[in-house]
Amino acid sequence: MTTNEHLTRIVIVGNGMVGHHFVEQLIQQSNEVYGKNQFHITVLSAEPRLAYDRVHLSEYFSGKTADELSLTSAEHYQELGVDFQVNARVDQIDKQAKMVTIESGAVFEYDKLILATGSFPFVPPIPGNDQPHCLVYRTIEDLEAISASAKVSKVGVVVGGGLLGLEAANALKEAGLKTHVVEFAPQLMAVQVDVSGGRVLKDKIEELGVEVHTQKATQSIEAGENSRYKMVFADGEILETDMILFSAGIRPQDKLAREFGIVIGERGGIVVNDHCLTSDPDIYAIGECALWNNFIFGLVAPGYTMARAAASNIVGGDVVFEGADMSTKLKLMGVEVGSIGDAHAREHGAQTYTYEDQVAGVYKKIVINAETNKLTGAVLVGDTGDYDTLLQYALNEIDLPEFPESLILPSFGDAAPTLGADALPETAMICSCHNVTKGDIIASLDGGACDLAEIKSCTKASTGCGGCAALLKSVTDSELEKRGVEVKKDICEHFAYSRQELYHMVQIGQIKTFDELLSKHGSGIGCEVCKPAAASILASIWNDFVLEKPHVTLQDTNDTYLANMQKNGTYSVVPRIAGGEITPDKLIVLGQVAKKYNLYTKVTGGQRIDLFGARVEQLPLIWEELIEAGFETGHAYAKSLRTVKSCVGSTWCRYGVQDSVGQAIDLENRYKGLRSPHKLKFAVSGCTRECAEAQSKDIGVIATENGWNLYVCGNGGMKPRHADLFATDLDTETLVKYIDRVLMFYVRTADRLQRTSVWMENMEGGLDYLKDVVINDSLGLGAELEQQMQHVVDTYQCEWKTAVTSEQSRKRFRQFVNSEKSDANIIFVEERDQIRPATEIEIDQILGVKKPVKAAATSINIVEVE
Amino acid sequence: MSENWINVCTSSDLVDNSGICALVNDEQIALFKICQGEEQFIYAVSNWDPIGKANVLYRGLVGSIMDEHFVASPLYKQRFKLSSGECVDDDSVKITVYPARITDQQVQLQIVS
DSSP: OOOOTTSEEEEEEOOSHHHHHHHHHHHHHHHHHHSSOOEEEEEEOSSSSOOBOSTTGGGGTTTOOHHHHBSOOHHHHHHHTOEEESSOOEEEEETTTTEEEETTSOEEEOSEEEEOOOEEEOOOOOTTTTSTTEEEOSSHHHHHHHHHHHHTOSEEEEEOOSHHHHHHHHHHHHTTOEEEEEOSSSSSSTTTSOHHHHHHHHHHHHHTTOEEEOSOOEEEEEEOSSSSEEEEETTSOEEEESEEEEOSOEEEOOHHHHHTTOOBOTTSSEEEOTTOBOSSTTEEEOGGGEEETTEEOOSHHHHHHHHHHHHHHHTTOOOOOOOOOOOEEEEETTEEEEEEESTTOOSTTOEEEEEEETTTTEEEEEEEOTTSSSEEEEEEESOOTTHHHHHHHHHTTOOOOSSGGGGTSOOSSSOOOOOOGGGSOTTOEEETTTTEEHHHHHHHHHTTOOSHHHHHHHHOTTSSSOTTHHHHHHHHHHHHHHTTOOOOOOOBTTBSSOHHHHHHHHHHTTOOSHHHHHHHHOOTTOOTTHHHHHHHHHHHHTOOOTTSHHHHTTSOHHHHTTSEEOTTSOEEEOBOOGGGOOOHHHHHHHHHHHHHTTOEEEEOTTSSEEEEEEOGGGHHHHHHHHHHTTOOBOOTTSSBEEEEEEOOOTTTOSSOOSOHHHHHHHHHHHHTTOBOSSOEEEEEESSTTOTTOGGGSSEEEEEETTEEEEEESOBOTTSOBOOEEEEEEEOHHHHHHHHHHHHHHHHHHOOTTOOHHHHHHHOTTHHHHHHHHHTSOTTSOHHHHHHHHHHHHHTOOOHHHHHHTOHHHHHTSOSOSSOOOOOTTOOEEEETTEEEEOOHHHHHHHHTOOOOOSSOOOSOOBOOOO | OOOOEEEEEEGGGSOBTEEEEEEETTEEEEEEEEEETTEEEEEEEESEETTTTEEOGGGSEEEEETTEEEEEOTTTOOEEETTTOBBSSOTTOBOOEEOEEEETTEEEEEOOO
16 A cells, blocks of 8 residues: 555544544544644445445435435545545454454555444344344345345334334335334333333334234244244244344444454443543544443444544544433334433432323323432423423523423413523534534624524534424524524515515415505515515416516516526527427427527527527517427526426336336426426436436436336535435326425425525425425315416416517517617627627727727627627 | 707606616617606616626616615616616716606606717
8 A cells, every 4th residue: 555654544444424424524623733634544344335324224215325325425535535445344453563454455554543343233142043034224235135025025023122123114114014023122112212101102103003012032033834934932922924124232343353452341342431542542443333431322423423532532632522412302103202311210319200192192201300400311202392492401401490391291372381592501512413512503603604504504503313403493593683683584675574474465465466565565666676576476376477567567687578688688598398308390490590580509408499699679579480380488587497307218218217208298387387486497317317317406306116206405506405305106196296285385485586405404394394294284285285386387378479469568579669770789799600799898899999909809700780 | 068858759658667778869778667656757877787788777677775766787686776876786886867857748858968
């Protein structure tokens, strides 16, 4: 290996989430301390791929690909200057020579070695546990094996009723298997939840059709009679199953350290101190393989903190690992479960309050200290709405209210006593995944961030598990208010309302014009902000012709002239080419029209053809010809659906599994003309190769063998955002229903000029909330949203067709009211055989204005103005 | 300065709360009519957008800021006060304004000759 002599050599064994976080931390901290990366970093991964998100592993079954789960890529590591090898299992450490050897024999020297080897699933020593359909649940390869096994199985058993076990059970259930959970303990999730909570959890999970067997010790796995296997329990009972998934806890992967003389705990785990240093002064251990204070931390957040501590120690910083809060909140098969601190009330003198609602299946318990003034633990099953508040009480040792039970009792009418963001100290941890405190949020506001989206992007808060989204928003809002940034959503000085409020006023008050809206709810004459916003709202709800008298003066110039203004005041014309499919005849017409009016032509990113350089008075003439040939407006000028990009799909492509072109055309024709807060772009890909790049669109559709996967709220452009997987394997009817609802909900609730990506980033509750609204119809709005969309679809008109046939509208398309002349300042020159606007210097030259010529233009051909 | 008022177009050519453009002695003049309650205001300004450098101002949206009427450039959205020609968003630029009135259904301008 050649390494740069000046750099400290760091070798990291293991590239799981924690190992990867260490790489990022070390580089970041090095940049902070030294102003550059002072380290030569080598990552050795035993797995065949680089780090991926194991926390969301189960989403692999709901359609996420390995790529989507990945946390980094070869390119990313190359950019960071990090060397890496996959399939590189380390099997020797030479502490004296300071080098490690991988199975292939390659040797890597280190100055500091980081063991981030993680853990392995514990498989109970049951005879017959090594048969082909006896599997574990930890890596993507494991999931591939489970997936393959599920395809040839009808019944599945998960051994282990802990957090991971229930997640695995969900995966089997989703795969269509009759699912059982077998647990040795008398209850589910024995670590996080108390006995009563475990009982409620069991009831809820059984309601979902998963059979739970507690207090069962498996004695052997034998050949089955009706199924592939038969599990024999200690009590003599048997359970037939086709596959078995072991999820009976994890064990630290400490084999390597053990073999090469690093101190190991009595029950396993590499012993580390507060700096995550092992017994060897140049070897660190972090994550699930490390034993700190005789404790293994099986969650990602403490692992991240260890990574930070180790990196800090290497760069000479002072971050240490001092244990971690193991509180968790999660949703298992749709059942909410939360656990905080001393959940089992084991501390001396602990007392509890309990609330149970058997009808709804809700169980809540809080644990308080002997002095009855602090919260020390909590268990929540069925409803974790109080989790954030309770956690803050526990973590920040906030004094309990007079009646602590009020924290978990349901409220009727009166607002529940929530803990205001103001009550939190600056040290309060808001996002434990990314270690963001309230103080960090304040610092980023001081540093110039001014809304939630910016805080998320600069602190990364709420971008991990997302559990802190609501808390983050309330802290942000309260801090913004404190600094006088009234979190004011007034759209402009003429309306003291947000766009969403205006929307409701228009809809509920049946307001049909801007003048009516202004006289009822506003003041003055309006402006360039509120007028287009109102025009968009009016169009979304009533869908009247935008150039009708009451609406025409509200439109931005592009909407007024139904074309896109370019820098010299001319326009570009974009006819609709739905799905990017066009006949040769129509293609010829586009060419002929462009030639006749001498327009510059260019293919757009949305698979259509843009004709540039049309003067305002030419627009109706051009459109008469286009309409005659069967074209209609492309709405490129409007905040509305632009295009539905498609790949060629199963009709032609060897790999396509559905007709993506047909679907794209249908979707484009359905949603064309929908005025929305900002432009909308769709794409439909015919297979998972994703040639249409649907995941960078507001609405992305990707064909599967069973139907369509729907992605929402992606964006390309300035601030790219990967779309979120919203639902999988939909039939076309359901797909359209969901898109109707998502889009109309966006139209109703987004801010003005807010793209769907930012809308999603700012949405309280995020993707889960949107799914709830759209899929589960949690607001009861579904039918109304669909109906409203149907109205827009039914009232569609080609705006250009209406415009060219209306005398009144055509009058607007003239440069001068009192002359037939054209704007003499619009001058084109030729470049690459087409026109382009002349530059300022060229115009001066051409018009004969005597000004110093800075750069002599070569051979300018003036293009005759008709 | 001559006191001559020139007929430019008829009042029916004007569009409520919007702009049109007239060619007067080869100068492009943007004309705006703003209706506020019972009152009507007629403004005439140069059609040349000094920032976007194109003859487009008549195609901008009109509005009010602190009760002063403005047109926002359709190119880069800078607002120009219709009564003074000052740019709200950029002190360094200003557009020419012309006295304008309606007499006997005729829109008239006073242009310095």
